[in-house]
Amino acid sequence: MDAKEFLVALKVKTGYDFCDYSEQSISRRLLKICEEQNIQFEQLLDKVIADSLYMARFVEDITVNTTELFRDPIVWISLYKTLYQRLRTTGIITFWHIGCSVGLETYSNLILLKERGLIDRVRVFGTDLNPRVLNVARKGLYAYKFNSHFKNNFEEVMSGIGSKSKFEDYFDVDEVKDTMAVKPFLTEIPKYMQQNLVMEKCPFPYKVDVVFVRNVLIYFNDVLQTKIMQMIDSKTYDKAVLILGKQEMIPTKYSGQYEQVGYYHKRM
Amino acid sequence: MSDYKAVVIGGSAGSFAVVLKMLSQLRADFELPIIICMHRLKHIRSGLVESLNVKSQKEVIEPFDKQRIEQGKVYLAPSNYHMFIEFDGTISLSVEDMNNQSRPSIDYTLSSAAVAYREKCLGIILTGANKDGAKGLKDIADKKGFTIVQDPKTADVPTMPKAALEIMKPDLILTPDQITDYLNKL
Numbered sequence: 001m002d003a004k005e006f007l008v009a010l011k012v013k014t015g016y017d018f019c020d021y022s023e024q025s026i027s028r029r030l031l032k033i034c035e036e037q038n039i040q041f042e043q044l045l046d047k048v049i050a051d052s053l054y055m056a057r058f059v060e061d062i063t064v065n066t067t068e069l070f071r072d073p074i075v076w077i078s079l080y081k082t083l084y085q086r087l088r089t090t091g092i093i094t095f096w097h098i099g100c101s102v103g104l105e106t107y108s109n110l111i112l113l114k115e116r117g118l119i120d121r122v123r124v125f126g127t128d129l130n131p132r133v134l135n136v137a138r139k140g141l142y143a144y145k146f147n148s149h150f151k152n153n154f155e156e157v158m159s160g161i162g163s164k165s166k167f168e169d170y171f172d173v174d175e176v177k178d179t180m181a182v183k184p185f186l187t188e189i190p191k192y193m194q195q196n197l198v199m200e201k202c203p204f205p206y207k208v209d210v211v212f213v214r215n216v217l218i219y220f221n222d223v224l225q226t227k228i229m230q231m232i233d234s235k236t237y238d239k240a241v242l243i244l245g246k247q248e249m250i251p252t253k254y255s256g257q258y259e260q261v262g263y264y265h266k267r268m
Numbered sequence: 269m270s271d272y273k274a275v276v277i278g279g280s281a282g283s284f285a286v287v288l289k290m291l292s293q294l295r296a297d298f299e300l301p302i303i304i305c306m307h308r309l310k311h312i313r314s315g316l317v318e319s320l321n322v323k324s325q326k327e328v329i330e331p332f333d334k335q336r337i338e339q340g341k342v343y344l345a346p347s348n349y350h351m352f353i354e355f356d357g358t359i360s361l362s363v364e365d366m367n368n369q370s371r372p373s374i375d376y377t378l379s380s381a382a383v384a385y386r387e388k389c390l391g392i393i394l395t396g397a398n399k400d401g402a403k404g405l406k407d408i409a410d411k412k413g414f415t416i417v418q419d420p421k422t423a424d425v426p427t428m429p430k431a432a433l434e435i436m437k438p439d440l441i442l443t444p445d446q447i448t449d450y451l452n453k454l
Contacts, residue, residue, distance in 0.1 A: 022352070022354065022360040022362075023354055023355060024352035024353065024354055024355075024360060024380040024383070024384070025350070025352055025360060025362045025364070025376075028352075028376070028379070028380070029364075064362060064363065064364040066363050066364055066365055071348075072348075215361075215363045217333070218333040218334075218360060218361045218362060218363075219362065222334065225334075245333075245361075245363070246346070247330065247331070247332050247333055247346045247349055247361050248332060248333050248361075249332045249333070249334075
């Protein structure tokens with residue numbers, strides 16, 4: 001059995017469908033799991049089917065959960081100066097972070113919304129496949145030293161937008177416990193929900209103004225990318241805005257419907 | 269030239285100057301795509317592709333995800349992304365964990381090229397201060413691709429070529445100028 005055959009069998013037996021993931025990176029992660037546990041794909045399949053805890057761990061291992069506070073500061077500075085000035089001036093603005101992982105991008109967004117004075121009229125959703133990362137996101141509690149570059153990103157963004165705010169205005173840092181905790185006035189805002197993008201509908205009932213889907217589509221082939229764009233389409237307002245990763249483009253089938261404005265894409 | 273589908277190059281400390289010279293001396297009608305994965309210093313995230321383009325005979329691109337690899341072009345792994353070569357001749361990117369303290373990881377790019385191109389892959393490891401890339405070059409050799417390691421004696425930092433030589437036997441060990449000559453004669 002090779003990686004491709006394993007993924008087909010996994011889909012049939014468990015319903016978890018990773019067949020339309022970018023082949024090279026998912027194969028590599030699958031092979032790594034087999035290597036580390038010194039097993040073949042046949043055994044891996046048996047284990048996954050037999051043990052739901054093992055299954056949850058497995059799903060976590062083959063999906064990518066890396067994220068950082070203010071990844072690509074230049075993008076956030078630009079969004080602050082362009083998009084955040086153009087958001088509608090009445091009513092509630094709804095944001096959706098797809099593949100939000102441990103929530104660092106959600107909090108990056110909320111910090112800028114606070115800086116812009118918009119935080120009182122936003123609704124923010126974060127969805128992800130993995131329940132464990134969603135629990136971390138809800139708590140907003142992260143290791144401090146390991147993530148020291150977060151503070152550099154934060155300071156770069158604040159200086160870029162001309163703000164005097166300090167890291168401590170948004171985070172409680174405990175150097176003894178080596179933790180940084182997002183302040184409660186931020187953690188109380190976002191709603192985090194589990195969603196399997198491949199087979200489940202969006203888990204909340206609202207239409208969305210701004211979708212963050214950064215470095216998520218890169219893990220999928222064009223079949224799945226198109227499917228996810230369809231879902232985004234059906235959940236967003238006409239003039240919705242999409243924010244992709246720095247090295248991502250709108251999938252070909254949808255590229256005619258969006259225009260790029262700096263670092264974001266606006267539906268025409 | 270038709271023996272290969274692409275040239276895949278990995279390097280870190282000291283390799284920028286080597287790649288720059290190589291791209292400036294490559295003949296203008298060199299057809300094979302050149303795929304480069306170079307480690308960068310964390311605080312220098314942009315500007316690399318611009319600097320290469322000033323001297324390169326060919327257009328150097330930081331690819332977007334799922335971008336198709338074309339003849340005669342040079343692709344440079346974007347900062348803070350891993351870069352994979354897919355079986356359908358496109359590039360895919362990933363932000364997953366670092367490998368050998370590196371993102372992009374040279375091992376990831378080279379190993380994916382090894383399985384995508386098999387014996388039609390030409391892999392090169394240059395100067396560098398990290399073992400990342402050694403395993404990837406071995407993967408290319410294991411799939412019967414052609415492998416070149418920069419002579420450690422000519423490397424600014426010999427750790428990377430030495431790490432490769434410890435675990436595999438490349439087809440050639442060459443100085444940077446000899447590597448360029450070799451490519452120009454393909």
